[in-house]
Amino acid sequence: MSSIVDGLPVLDPSTWRQMLAGLTDDEEHEGWLEEYRGLGASLVLMLARFYDRAKLEPVKLWERIASGIASACEQVDDGDLDRLLTLCFDHVCASHSAVAADEEFAPLILDLTTREESWKLSFVRYLRTHSYTVIIHGRAMWEARKTERKGGDH
Amino acid sequence: MKRSIEIVAVSRVLSPLTHMQGSEGNRGIVMREPVLTYSGVRLVPCLSGNALRHRLIRRPAMLDLIERWGLSGELSVAQLNFLLHGGSLTEKGGRVSIADQQDLYRLFPVLRLLGCSLPGQIVPGCLQVWRGMLVCRENTLRLRRILPSEWHCPANLRPAVAQFQDWLYTRSDAVKSAPDVAVVDGDADTVSNLMMFEGQAVAAGAVFVHGYTITSATDVERGALYRALRLWQEVHGGTIGGQSSRGHGRLDTLYLLPGDEDTQALGGEYRGYSHDVRDEAVQFLHRVFRRLPAQEDGGTSEEEIAEEPAAHKPRKRKGKESENESAA
Numbered sequence: 181m182s183s184i185v186d187g188l189p190v191l192d193p194s195t196w197r198q199m200l201a202g203l204t205d206d207e208e209h210e211g212w213l214e215e216y217r218g219l220g221a222s223l224v225l226m227l228a229r230f231y232d233r234a235k236l237e238p239v240k241l242w243e244r245i246a247s248g249i250a251s252a253c254e255q256v257d258d259g260d261l262d263r264l265l266t267l268c269f270d271h272v273c274a275s276h277s278a279v280a281a282d283e284e285f286a287p288l289i290l291d292l293t294t295r296e297e298s299w300k301l302s303f304v305r306y307l308r309t310h311s312y313t314v315i316i317h318g319r320a321m322w323e324a325r326k327t328e329r330k331g332g333d334h
Numbered sequence: 335m336k337r338s339i340e341i342v343a344v345s346r347v348l349s350p351l352t353h354m355q356g357s358e359g360n361r362g363i364v365m366r367e368p369v370l371t372y373s374g375v376r377l378v379p380c381l382s383g384n385a386l387r388h389r390l391i392r393r394p395a396m397l398d399l400i401e402r403w404g405l406s407g408e409l410s411v412a413q414l415n416f417l418l419h420g421g422s423l424t425e426k427g428g429r430v431s432i433a434d435q436q437d438l439y440r441l442f443p444v445l446r447l448l449g450c451s452l453p454g455q456i457v458p459g460c461l462q463v464w465r466g467m468l469v470c471r472e473n474t475l476r477l478r479r480i481l482p483s484e485w486h487c488p489a490n491l492r493p494a495v496a497q498f499q500d501w502l503y504t505r506s507d508a509v510k511s512a513p514d515v516a517v518v519d520g521d522a523d524t525v526s527n528l529m530m531f532e533g534q535a536v537a538a539g540a541v542f543v544h545g546y547t548i549t550s551a552t553d554v555e556r557g558a559l560y561r562a563l564r565l566w567q568e569v570h571g572g573t574i575g576g577q578s579s580r581g582h583g584r585l586d587t588l589y590l591l592p593g594d595e596d597t598q599a600l601g602g603e604y605r606g607y608s609h610d611v612r613d614e615a616v617q618f619l620h621r622v623f624r625r626l627p628a629q630e631d632g633g634t635s636e637e638e639i640a641e642e643p644a645a646h647k648p649r650k651r652k653g654k655e656s657e658n659e660s661a662a
Contacts, residue, residue: 205471205492
């Protein structure tokens with residue numbers, strides 16, 4: 181026999197604030213999409229730069245980069261971009277010495293890994309939910325870079 | 335004492351909530367409502383008032399009465415549909431009886447709140463159950479309108495799209511799970527029982543705001559509501575939506591209501607009142623649904639015979655009557 185004796189539990193302001201704490205989003209500020217798009221494309225560009233064409237098939241470049249980013253996003257649920265980048269580099273068989281010696285992408289890596297936690301969490305979520313467009317923008321950046329370098333060679 | 339009040343309920347989702355509106359292909363889609371925002375129309379998860387009325391109030395309240403009144407195994411399907419699902423109009427040109435309506439309200443306070451349908455008339459209720467509104471960016475303005483002004487609702491809430499999750503379950507096949515105990519009778523090539531099913535859910539940690547508006551209800555009627563809500567939370571798992579058997583849809587609900595509303599005392603008052611009116615309420619049920627007690631000699635009362643549906647009347651003798659029916 182049911183024996184309910186208590187009244188309805190009352191919501192107090194403190195509990196309400198606690199509920200809201202998990203529901204606020206400082207990550208998506210104005211211009212966030214543009215920033216994530218640019219950085220996501222730069223990430224793809226960087227992985228294409230360090231892709232080991234001796235060990236991996238060149239024709240599967242973009243597929244490999246996409247699967248690397250997707251796999252890394254699934255494993256990194258705490259915004260640890262250091263780990264995410266490591267997983268991505270590992271997936272494209274990047275040379276440790278090449279990555280360490282590269283001066284072009286070092287500022288990007290430092291920028292990504294020193295952001296605040298909420299930003300990093302949001303960036304990982306962006307990469308996970310925009311897998312196709314990240315590759316498209318990254319490839320566009322890659323092609324633009326190739327064209328620029330060809331033009332510089334004349 | 336009669337009183338009109340508003341109660342705000344705030345429910346935190348404790349497990350994936352699958353209150354569904356349908357499917358797209360094999361994928362279940364959560365119930366959503368269009369919300370007009372500054373950036374256009376957005377589809378936002380919601381909880382229907384229809385589901386909230388049934389799961390949180392009518393079902394636990396009526397199961398409580400059936401249990402406490404000892405009616406298990408005593409009620410017809412029509413009576414159960416009336417109690418558990420509000421009933422339906424089954425009599426054409428039904429008569430409206432104010433006396434029946436007043437008896438109903440007096441004997442079933444929860445039905446004074448929810449309303450119902452007797453076989454011959456619709457009986458209105460005095461309780462409005464609000465839809466459940468997701469606490470998200472798209473609903474910020476609506477939430478500020480509902481919540482007391484001193485309860486801050488920030489502008490930077492997560493968007494609704496960030497509060498979804500996916501789920502995927504499998505129903506396996508005995509050929510894979512128990513081949514060693516199967517009879518070898520040559521049916522191994524039948525259609526596989528394996529099925530994967532998937533869908534959306536609102537993720538744990540999301541919060542819905544909903545509530546109730548009660549118009550001019552007595553202490554006992556309000557007590558019926560409070561007891562039902564407690565029963566839903568404490569006895570019936572506090573769930574909403576589908577797949578509660580798989581752990582979905584658990585809510586933890588807290589309330590904002592006038593400080594002088596003693597929900598514990600009123601719930602107890604209702605419990606005692608419903609005990610006192612038990613016999614009369616059961617008699618009302620049987621009268622309205624034409625299930626009067628049998629006569630002392632075991633026969634059927636004249637009124638029962640007169641009211642029996644044609645399908646239950648004694649069969650005619652075969653033979654001459656059958657020939658006449660054939661000729662017709």
